[in-house]
Amino acid sequence: MQVDNTSSTDFTFMGLFNRKDISVLLLVIISIIFFTALMASGVMIFLIRTDSCLHTPMYFLLSHLSFIDMMYISTIVPKMLVDYLLGQSTISFLGCTAQHFLYLTLVGAEFFLLGLMVYDRYVAICNPLCYPVLMSRRVCWMVIAGSWFRGSLDGFLLTPITMSFPFCNSWEITHFFCEAPAVLKLACADTALYETVMYVCCVLMLLIPFSVVIASCAQILTTVHHMSSGEGRKKAFATCSSHMIVVTLFYGAAMYTYMLPHSYHRPDQDKVFSVFYTILTPMLNPLIYSLRNKDVTGALKTALGRIKGTQRASGDAF
Incomplete structure (x- = not known):
C-alpha cells in the first residue's frame, strides 16, 4: 500500500541517538556546538564588517562563508x-521539503564557495602583482553569486x-x-x-571543487617553498593549511x-558522517579561520579594547 504525498501523514525521524542513557549528554553537547557556531560566525562577520584591516577580498568571502554556516546549521539543529x-x-x-531544499541550497553554495576561496589565496601568493585586478570587488561578487546560483540550482532541481x-507505509526516516x-x-x-543523476551532480559539486583546491594548494606550497621570507612562508602555509583542514x-x-556505493553504508555511520558536515563544520570553520589568523585575533583584541574603553567611560560618567 502506498501513501499519497499530499496526505496529512508526517515523516518520523528515528533520530541521531539510539541510546537514551546518553541522549541528554549528547543533546547538551550539540546545543553547545550550535550556539558556539552561531556566536563564532556572528563575531567573525561583525569583525570583518567593522575592522578596516579586514576589508580585503579574502575576508569578504570569509564573511559570506560564516553567513552560510549560520543558516546551514540553523536548518537542522533547532x-x-x-x-x-x-x-x-x-x-x-x-x-x-523545505528543510531538504534549504539544506541542498546552502550545502551546495558552501561546496562551491570553499572551492573558489582557494583561488583568492592562489592569486595572492602566486601572482600578487595582479591581485587587485583578479580579485576585484566585482570578481568577489561574481564568486558569491556563482556559489548561491549553483547551490540554489541543486535545490530547485533535486528537491522536487x-x-x-511515492512513499510506502513506513514514513520513518532513519536519520535526524x-x-x-x-x-x-x-x-x-x-x-x-x-x-545516478544525483551521483553526477555530487561529482560536479564535490570532486571538481576539491580537485581545484588540491591543485591550487599544491601550487601555493610550491611557491611558498621558494619564498625567501621566513615570515611570509609561515603565514602562507598557515593560511593554506587552515583551508585544507576545513575542506x-x-x-x-x-x-x-x-x-x-550503498553496500558500504550503514545507518549509524551515515548519521555520524552527516554530523561532521552539518553540525561540526559550521562550528569549526570560524574557529579554524580565526584562531589561526593573526589579523582576526588582532581585530578581536581591538574590538574588546573598545568595549572595555566604552565601559570605563560610562562608569566614569556616573
Whole structure:
C-alpha cells in the first residue's frame, strides 16, 4: 500500500541517538556546538564588517562563508533540539521539503564557495602583482553569486524530484533530518536513474571543487617553498593549511555520504558522517579561520579594547 504525498501523514525521524542513557549528554553537547557556531560566525562577520584591516577580498568571502554556516546549521539543529524537548520526532511533508531544499541550497553554495576561496589565496601568493585586478570587488561578487546560483540550482532541481516519489507505509526516516539518501530509502518506486543523476551532480559539486583546491594548494606550497621570507612562508602555509583542514572535513564526510556505493553504508555511520558536515563544520570553520589568523585575533583584541574603553567611560560618567 502506498501513501499519497499530499496526505496529512508526517515523516518520523528515528533520530541521531539510539541510546537514551546518553541522549541528554549528547543533546547538551550539540546545543553547545550550535550556539558556539552561531556566536563564532556572528563575531567573525561583525569583525570583518567593522575592522578596516579586514576589508580585503579574502575576508569578504570569509564573511559570506560564516553567513552560510549560520543558516546551514540553523536548518537542522533547532528542529532536533525542539523535538527532543517536546518529546516528538515528526515533520510534515511540506516541512521536510523545505528543510531538504534549504539544506541542498546552502550545502551546495558552501561546496562551491570553499572551492573558489582557494583561488583568492592562489592569486595572492602566486601572482600578487595582479591581485587587485583578479580579485576585484566585482570578481568577489561574481564568486558569491556563482556559489548561491549553483547551490540554489541543486535545490530547485533535486528537491522536487526527491519529494515526488511515492512513499510506502513506513514514513520513518532513519536519520535526524531530511537528507536525500535517507528519504529515498522510503520510496516505493525505482530510484536508480535519479540516484545516478544525483551521483553526477555530487561529482560536479564535490570532486571538481576539491580537485581545484588540491591543485591550487599544491601550487601555493610550491611557491611558498621558494619564498625567501621566513615570515611570509609561515603565514602562507598557515593560511593554506587552515583551508585544507576545513575542506578535508567538509568534503570528505560529504563524499562518504553521496559518492560511496550503498553496500558500504550503514545507518549509524551515515548519521555520524552527516554530523561532521552539518553540525561540526559550521562550528569549526570560524574557529579554524580565526584562531589561526593573526589579523582576526588582532581585530578581536581591538574590538574588546573598545568595549572595555566604552565601559570605563560610562562608569566614569556616573
